[in-house]
Amino acid sequence: TETLTISSWLPPTHPINTGMLEGLVKMMEEATDGQVTGEIKLGLAPPPAQMDLVMDGAADMTVIFHGYQPGRFIGTQLIELPGYPGNAEAASVAYWHVQKAFLDKLDEHRGVKLIALTTHGPGQIHSSKEINTLADLKGLKTRLGGGVSAEVGAELGLVGIQVPAPKVYETLASGAADAVAMNMGERVSFKLNEVAKNVYEMPGGFYRGSFAVLMSQERFDSLPEDVQKALDEKVFGEPASRMMGAVWDQSDNDARAATEAAADNKIVTASAEDQAAFAEMAARVREKVLAQISAAGIDAQAAYDMVMTEMTAAAGN
Amino acid sequence: MIPLIRLMRRLSVLPVLLASVTLFALMVLTFCDVVLRSAFSAPIEAATELTRIAIAIIVFASLPVLSGRGGHIAVDLLDPIFARLHLERLRDGIVTTLSGVMLLWPAWRIVDLAERARSYGDVTEYLAIPVSTVTWFIAIMTFLTAAVLIVRGLMIWLAPRLLWEAGHD
Amino acid sequence: MTDSLIGFAAVLVLVLLRMPIAFAMGLVGLVGYALETNFRGAISMAARLVIDTSQDYGLSVVPLFILMGLFVNKGGISRELYQVSNAFLGHFRGGLAMATIVACGGFAAICGSSLATAATMSKVAMPEMRKYGYADSLSTASIAAGGTLGILIPPSVILVIYGLLTETSIGQLFIAGIIPGALGILFYLAAVYISVLRNPAAGPAGPRATWGQRLAALRGVWSVLLLFGLVIGGLYGALDVWPIHLTFSPTEAAGMGAMGAFLIALARGGLTLADIREVLEETALTTASLFAVLIGAWIFSNFVNIAGLPEALANGVMEMGLAPWMVMALIVLIYVALGCVFESLSMLLLTVPIFFPLVTGMGFNPVWFGIIVVVVTEISLITPPVGLNVFILKGVVGNVSTATIFRGVTPFWMMDILRLLLLLLIPGLTLFLPSQMLP
Ligand code: NA
Ligand code: NA
Numbered sequence: 001t002e003t004l005t006i007s008s009w010l011p012p013t014h015p016i017n018t019g020m021l022e023g024l025v026k027m028m029e030e031a032t033d034g035q036v037t038g039e040i041k042l043g044l045a046p047p048p049a050q051m052d053l054v055m056d057g058a059a060d061m062t063v064i065f066h067g068y069q070p071g072r073f074i075g076t077q078l079i080e081l082p083g084y085p086g087n088a089e090a091a092s093v094a095y096w097h098v099q100k101a102f103l104d105k106l107d108e109h110r111g112v113k114l115i116a117l118t119t120h121g122p123g124q125i126h127s128s129k130e131i132n133t134l135a136d137l138k139g140l141k142t143r144l145g146g147g148v149s150a151e152v153g154a155e156l157g158l159v160g161i162q163v164p165a166p167k168v169y170e171t172l173a174s175g176a177a178d179a180v181a182m183n184m185g186e187r188v189s190f191k192l193n194e195v196a197k198n199v200y201e202m203p204g205g206f207y208r209g210s211f212a213v214l215m216s217q218e219r220f221d222s223l224p225e226d227v228q229k230a231l232d233e234k235v236f237g238e239p240a241s242r243m244m245g246a247v248w249d250q251s252d253n254d255a256r257a258a259t260e261a262a263a264d265n266k267i268v269t270a271s272a273e274d275q276a277a278f279a280e281m282a283a284r285v286r287e288k289v290l291a292q293i294s295a296a297g298i299d300a301q302a303a304y305d306m307v308m309t310e311m312t313a314a315a316g317n
Numbered sequence: 318m319i320p321l322i323r324l325m326r327r328l329s330v331l332p333v334l335l336a337s338v339t340l341f342a343l344m345v346l347t348f349c350d351v352v353l354r355s356a357f358s359a360p361i362e363a364a365t366e367l368t369r370i371a372i373a374i375i376v377f378a379s380l381p382v383l384s385g386r387g388g389h390i391a392v393d394l395l396d397p398i399f400a401r402l403h404l405e406r407l408r409d410g411i412v413t414t415l416s417g418v419m420l421l422w423p424a425w426r427i428v429d430l431a432e433r434a435r436s437y438g439d440v441t442e443y444l445a446i447p448v449s450t451v452t453w454f455i456a457i458m459t460f461l462t463a464a465v466l467i468v469r470g471l472m473i474w475l476a477p478r479l480l481w482e483a484g485h486d
Numbered sequence: 487m488t489d490s491l492i493g494f495a496a497v498l499v500l501v502l503l504r505m506p507i508a509f510a511m512g513l514v515g516l517v518g519y520a521l522e523t524n525f526r527g528a529i530s531m532a533a534r535l536v537i538d539t540s541q542d543y544g545l546s547v548v549p550l551f552i553l554m555g556l557f558v559n560k561g562g563i564s565r566e567l568y569q570v571s572n573a574f575l576g577h578f579r580g581g582l583a584m585a586t587i588v589a590c591g592g593f594a595a596i597c598g599s600s601l602a603t604a605a606t607m608s609k610v611a612m613p614e615m616r617k618y619g620y621a622d623s624l625s626t627a628s629i630a631a632g633g634t635l636g637i638l639i640p641p642s643v644i645l646v647i648y649g650l651l652t653e654t655s656i657g658q659l660f661i662a663g664i665i666p667g668a669l670g671i672l673f674y675l676a677a678v679y680i681s682v683l684r685n686p687a688a689g690p691a692g693p694r695a696t697w698g699q700r701l702a703a704l705r706g707v708w709s710v711l712l713l714f715g716l717v718i719g720g721l722y723g724a725l726d727v728w729p730i731h732l733t734f735s736p737t738e739a740a741g742m743g744a745m746g747a748f749l750i751a752l753a754r755g756g757l758t759l760a761d762i763r764e765v766l767e768e769t770a771l772t773t774a775s776l777f778a779v780l781i782g783a784w785i786f787s788n789f790v791n792i793a794g795l796p797e798a799l800a801n802g803v804m805e806m807g808l809a810p811w812m813v814m815a816l817i818v819l820i821y822v823a824l825g826c827v828f829e830s831l832s833m834l835l836l837t838v839p840i841f842f843p844l845v846t847g848m849g850f851n852p853v854w855f856g857i858i859v860v861v862v863t864e865i866s867l868i869t870p871p872v873g874l875n876v877f878i879l880k881g882v883v884g885n886v887s888t889a890t891i892f893r894g895v896t897p898f899w900m901m902d903i904l905r906l907l908l909l910l911l912i913p914g915l916t917l918f919l920p921s922q923m924l925p
Contacts, residue, residue, distance in 0.1 A: 005792065043653075044791065046538045048538065052534050058530050072439050141360065159358060170657050174723060174735055176354070176738065337770055340773075347550065347740075347744075351738045369543055369546075375774070376777045382771065383775055389508060389778060390776075390778075409504065416509040423529060426532075427533045430534065455536065
């Protein structure tokens with residue numbers, strides 16, 4: 001049996017570890033009749049180091065958040081745009097498709113083998129103070145994750161606070177930040193139900209967050225040919241991306257239920273006017289980001305249309 | 318040789334000065350960030366990345382100087398035994414040289430990683446400072462630390478009197 | 487499991503050969519990681535940790551807290567602290583030693599290091615105690631023991647490093663250290679009392695200060711109270727009141743504390759440009775040495791991690807069917823034993839990556855375990871044959887043998903063990919304050 005070392009920087013109980021990476025190991029075992037398995041190692045290095053670890057063979061696989069390496073990933077912002085309908089599973093599948101159709105040309109994951117792409121569910125604002133309207137967000141000291149979320153934050157008039165995800169709880173608890181932008185599921189992972197009791201929810205989300213699973217090309221090439229084939233056909237690509245998206249959705253649903261069950265937690269959904277007002281902001285962000293992607297050398301509008309069409313179709317079902 | 322060592326000692330004032338000024342600036346930056354955020358809800362958005370760069374400068378400007386002065390944290394439990402056996406010099410010479418030599422591989426790789434970051438276009442979030450600039454600084458200072466340790470180790474071993482005399486000007 | 491143990495032994499050998507801890511752990515970690523994976527990967531892992539650790543935002547609290555302690559010291563605050571506790575306690579039998587303990591506790595509230603606390607207080611308190619005919623064994627022991635409070639009473643460099651290694655909230659750790667630290671002061675006062683009970687000649691009573699003198703002395707400590715109030719109040723959220731709204735993360739608390747200490751020292755006059763340069767230089771060099779150790783420790787812990795030691799330990803405990811409290815008792819015994827030979831930082835760095843996953847896996851609270859680790863680390867500082875605080879005293883005072891100091895330390899050490907048992911048996915002592923911190 002070949003055991004792949006999977007490096008992860010997320011907290012032990014995070015759905016990326018307990019759901020997605022464990023799920024990926026299971027898929028690999030099933031597809032190869034147990035010839036390939038994986039072992040998750042936590043905390044080998046901080047997030048921006050992960051791609052280098054895999055590229056040089058310090059670990060065989062890893063998961064990265066594209067927003068942690070500004071400048072390196074431009075095309076990956078496409079899936080982070082606000083305004084797509086639908087859940088994380090649909091988004092992750094559409095993400096893989098648009099990667100194959102358009103983004104592969106940018107070769108942003110060069111040096112490693114791209115195993116899966118995913119995005120978490122719609123990103124919302126979680127705050128210690130109650131937020132009822134879009135205008136309430138102005139001046140709110142908010143931890144943003146980088147990438148498109150920072151652009152959206154600027155449109156909303158949020159004041160950006162930069163802290164790594166594991167520090168979010170104490171940053172909110174100490175009052176150094178008023179709010180954090182995250183998907184619903186992270187309310188459980190980062191115990192936001194205690195320190196950010198209010199959710200201001202925008203249907204479709206204020207943004208999404210792009211992740212990728214990477215593997216060492218060398219390590220992959222070292223596997224027997226039939227194993228390579230089985231992994232490529234049955235696990236890597238769309239199947240893994242879909243599985244990861246489904247885990248995000250499950251975590252979002254669980255967290256929503258927990259938030260609704262907590263008497264002191266409150267979810268406020270944006271009013272129709274606020275949704276319309278945000279749609280205008282989203283359009284400005286979209287224009288700006290698509291221009292960046294176009295400048296990198298692909299037909300960004302066509303890529304955007306592809307994701308939009310696919311996700312609208314999926315949401316309609 | 319002695320004038321050379323003394324020159325090196327004088328030159329070591331420069332990185333220490335760099336580290337000191339950066340440290341003071343870091344203190345003022347943190348203070349201003351908190352006050353601006355608390356009083357005016359207007360934190361310095363680039364404070365985090367500036368802090369990161371500041372620590373890298375403080376640590377890596379100091380590291381060669383620290384190494385040259387033999388200031389690393391070490392355990393001196395067996396010192397009396399080594400002293401009795403007159404093996405102190407041999408031990409310190411070998412250990413110091415070895416410490417310097419083992420730094421060479423990571424130092425080379427840091428250069429590779431700096432160039433890799435440049436080729437991918439990595440920049441910081443708010444100020445778009447190229448990541449490779451800081452990484453190159455770390456690489457150069459790591460090499461310098463290695464060189465200082467190797468020279469110091471060889472001198473402890475082969476020419477302890479030079480080291481001693483140069484220290485008493 | 488075997489690989490990790492060989493690695494652990496290799497580190498011990500190299501460290502005993504006086505290889506700097508950073509390099510010993512880095513070298514063994516690198517070679518071990520290469521053997522478990524491959525050479526190229528191991529070098530990259532090490533190189534990335536060099537790059538990333540030196541740019542870790544959370545670690546900026548290290549230089550800032552060191553800076554705060556040094557500025558405070560330059561401002562002459564340590565002397566005033568001693569004078570005020572002396573004015574209140576000096577007339578009791580053993581009173582000067584008691585005053586030393588209290589002053590150490592006060593100084594610990596603005597200084598993050600035990601060695602610095604011991605070194606500073608020995609310069610201030612030792613001459614006084616000699617003047618009044620205190621036995622060297624009692625006076626040195628009270629400083630050596632009192633100095634250990636530096637890493638338990640916040641701020642604390644050791645708690646910061648524990649927090650960073652284990653991703654435990656540094657703010658919560660700091661708050662959790664307050665009650666055990668206060669207990670430490672009380673227990674050490676009891677140790678002084680026991681010492682003079684057994685040998686009244688060791689600590690004769692000093693002159694009684696008048697209330698006028700006491701109030702005059704009190705005026706000198708406002709700056710300590712101000713700084714401690716600023717740092718801990720800001721962390722605790724106690725300053726989040728109209729119209730200030732000051733709340734900060736540990737890094738910011740350190741920055742505010744350093745700036746506050748700088749301004750206080752400046753306002754009192756006597757802070758020259760040369761002083762400032764000296765303080766900054768010392769801080770920078772100390773920071774570099776700590777970061778080097780942290781990088782080495784991380785490389786070593788990656789080797790232990792990739793070799794599967796944490797899992798093997800957890801499985802071993804499961805197979806043997808040990809109850810959690812037995813495992814905890816075993817770990818504490820290992821710490822006390824290691825404490826004979828090791829000093830604080832190296833002990834923490836070597837053991838936490840191994841024990842922490844095991845301990846939290848069994849459901850123990852990470853903040854509580856952090857405080858326990860710091861208390862056993864404190865004990866190590868005064869446990870023979872290698873007690874760093876004792877050596878500091880020996881270094882500063884000079885004409886007193888380490889054997890004398892260790893003899894004087896014995897009652898303090900025993901009170902430490904008592905306090906450790908209390909903290910082990912009643913987790914609420916540690917966890918009450920942090921639990922109040924949540925909004
Ligand atoms: Na302290
Ligand atoms: Na000891």
